[in-house]
Amino acid sequence: MEELTLTTPALLFSAISLIMLAYTNRFLAYAAIIRNLSEKYIEHKSASILRQINNLKLRVKLTRYMQITGISSLLFCVLTMFLIYIDFNLIAIWAFGLGLLLLIVSLLFLIWEIQISAKALQHHLVDIEDHLIN
Structure with a gap:
C-alpha cells in the first residue's frame, strides 16, 4: 500500500462539502413541507x-x-490529516x-431515504390518477 499523504483525505473535502449542502437542502425542504402540512392538518384533520x-x-x-x-466522515478526514502531520501514520x-x-x-442512508421519497411520490401519483378517473 502506498503511503497516505495529506492530499488524499483533503480530496474528500469538496465531495463531502457538496454532499452536506445537498443534505441540508433536503432538510430545509422537509421543514417547509412539514410546516405546510401541519397547518393543513390543523384545518382538515385528514388521514392522508x-x-x-x-x-x-x-x-x-x-x-x-x-x-x-457525513459530518463524522469529514471529522475523520481532518483527524487523518492531523495524524499524518504529527507522524502517526498507522493511526x-x-x-x-x-x-x-x-x-x-x-x-446508504441517502439511498434508503430516496427510496422512501420515490414511494411517497408514487402514492401521490396514484391519488392524482384516481381523481382524474372519477
Whole structure:
C-alpha cells in the first residue's frame, strides 16, 4: 500500500462539502413541507395528511443520520490529516478508513431515504390518477 499523504483525505473535502449542502437542502425542504402540512392538518384533520407527516418524520430522521455520518466522515478526514502531520501514520490510515466507512454509511442512508421519497411520490401519483378517473 502506498503511503497516505495529506492530499488524499483533503480530496474528500469538496465531495463531502457538496454532499452536506445537498443534505441540508433536503432538510430545509422537509421543514417547509412539514410546516405546510401541519397547518393543513390543523384545518382538515385528514388521514392522508397524517400519513404524509409520518412519512416525513422518517425521512427527516434519515436525513439527520445522513448529516451526522457525513459530518463524522469529514471529522475523520481532518483527524487523518492531523495524524499524518504529527507522524502517526498507522493511526491515520485507520482514521481515514473509518472516515470512508462513515461516508459509505451516509450514502446508504441517502439511498434508503430516496427510496422512501420515490414511494411517497408514487402514492401521490396514484391519488392524482384516481381523481382524474372519477
